Amino acid sequence: MRFHERQRLAREQEIVSVARQLLASKGYHDTSMEQVAETVGISKATLYQHFPSKDDLVGRLIVEHLDRLLALLDSPADGAAPVERLAAALGLMVTVHTRGIGPELDTNAGAIRALVLDRPACRERYERVVTRLAALVAEGQAAGAIHPGLAAPVVVQAMFALSCAAGVVRGQRGDALDSATAGESVVRLFLDGVRRLPQPPSTFLRAERGSREGEAGATIAKTAGLS
Amino acid sequence: MRFHERQRLAREQEIVSVARQLLASKGYHDTSMEQVAETVGISKATLYQHFPSKDDLVGRLIVEHLDRLLALLDSPADGAAPVERLAAALGLMVTVHTRGIGPELDTNAGAIRALVLDRPACRERYERVVTRLAALVAEGQAAGAIHPGLAAPVVVQAMFALSCAAGVVRGQRGDALDSATAGESVVRLFLDGVRRLPQPPSTFLRAERGSREGEAGATIAKTAGLS
DNA sequence: GTCTATACTAAGATAGAC
DNA sequence: GTCTATCTTAGTATAGAC
Incomplete structure (x- = not known):
């Protein structure tokens, strides 16, 4: 059980890190959730399970x-x-x-x-x-x-x-x-x-x-x- | 003929003025062509005849x-x-x-x-x-x-x-x-x-x-x- | 829990009537 | 030249299969 917790947190950190980088280079409006998901290597739907909105x-x-x-x-x-x-x-x-x-x-x-x-x-x-x-x-x-x-x-x-x-x-x-x-x-x-x-x-x-x-x-x- | 020219220029100035004001208060992405047209009092299509793009x-x-x-x-x-x-x-x-x-x-x-x-x-x-x-x-x-x-x-x-x-x-x-x-x-x-x-x-x-x-x-x- | 496929919305842009 | 109506794209968000 705790393994999954940690894995979840790790992925969330990965998402945050990617998002920070994209946002820094392209700005809010030109950074789409699609790009974030793509860069992380997951699907949009999965991304939205971690963060319910942009x-x-x-x-x-x-x-x-x-x-x-x-x-x-x-x-x-x-x-x-x-x-x-x-x-x-x-x-x-x-x-x-x-x-x-x-x-x-x-x-x-x-x-x-x-x-x-x-x-x-x-x-x-x-x-x-x-x-x-x-x-x-x-x-x-x-x-x-x-x-x-x-x-x-x-x-x-x-x-x-x-x-x-x-x-x-x-x-x-x-x-x-x-x-x-x-x-x-x-x-x-x-x-x-x-x-x-x-x-x-x-x-x-x-x-x-x-x-x-x-x-x-x-x-x-x-x-x-x-x- | 020249009358229409002047009227056209006047309207264009009006558009520019409205756009400047909207853009100044709401920024690029949150200002839509629709809003500009609406504020000026013309339709989108007309606006696009004056300016072919945003x-x-x-x-x-x-x-x-x-x-x-x-x-x-x-x-x-x-x-x-x-x-x-x-x-x-x-x-x-x-x-x-x-x-x-x-x-x-x-x-x-x-x-x-x-x-x-x-x-x-x-x-x-x-x-x-x-x-x-x-x-x-x-x-x-x-x-x-x-x-x-x-x-x-x-x-x-x-x-x-x-x-x-x-x-x-x-x-x-x-x-x-x-x-x-x-x-x-x-x-x-x-x-x-x-x-x-x-x-x-x-x-x-x-x-x-x-x-x-x-x-x-x-x-x-x-x-x-x-x- | 993760994906594929899709609904929904908003905005930019255009076609065609008048 | 102006409007109504429509097309297209893109982006957020979700449903349902696995």
Whole structure:
């Protein structure tokens, strides 16, 4: 009896894995249950016995993604500043981001967003993530570490949006720009923007922002949890 | 004879306008030709006489959008620095951004992206926009005004991605956060990132970055061409 | 439990009457 | 040139054999 249980779980994992890959490369609408079943090597009917609907399957992926984010956000701060925690969250979003999910979660239209808001399991987690991120922004602003003029909800949405950017570039180019570099650029852009002041005005700043860009990149990558 | 011509053009403009609105609020896949026809007040068949396919209609919208961007990018620099021109472009993208187009153009999957790459009229413009933006980034880096560690293609994709963020927020909240403020936040985040240095290190910097946030916001809004 | 075959639905696209 | 009615395709979902 327990053997079948395990086999069932294994197959379900296989399905989820395939679905994640397909969804990431083709998006929600262009990924059909037929393709998922075909890739796994089972029939559509069997697939529907594991997941009673497409949205159940996609919902599972979203829950997994959000749970990973929540685990990071709910972990003890360990003295990390709000800005660093935001960077770490963005780093995770960039690396595990599935292209099919992210963009449509950003859009306030789109099937994915409707799905998330519809399913309590997804909605609750999503709202917790958003709330948690917004709180970190507010915290950072109170501490003077984040521009007070930035609207917190916009910052949060910007993170979701930016989490896609690296993936696109990886898709466009061959290996000219590896994903680690792309992810690093995204996180740095989030932290420091594109603008760079003409000359580092003090040694303190030089140390803080990194005068040699290579070092700064490594630091940021470490902060964001990129490989 | 010429009367009919004009009437035809007028109706076509009406169709385009309706399509843009629907697409912006519901996205590509959730906007059907039926809905477009219904909203305009004509039948599907008539709609198909103006635009032989859905992609023709959507393609038209994309071309219009990209042409506006190109007009801005190809206008004489007038002494504007690369960073300022990038900010202006992003400002335009944020304001006229159609939610249905932007996100799927970011994704390297998605129907919209396929459409753009498929249709020469779209593809050529899109590539010109990307090239032009990337060149501005490189220019800014050469001048020392943009972080040299940032990968230019990533910056460009980040702009496309960020252009969605403001729209989402506007969709979520009521009027708590008006779209001008949201757009301003996005552009500022792009320029300066979220991180703010503890204390302005010199009067020069105070002036350059803006010590009172209100002023800085206004300056940025002006730079980006936001109302 | 897994497959084959099929029902059902929605959307893109077209034919033919007027 | 516009509409009604219809075709085609594709994708979700299910029934029934094994």
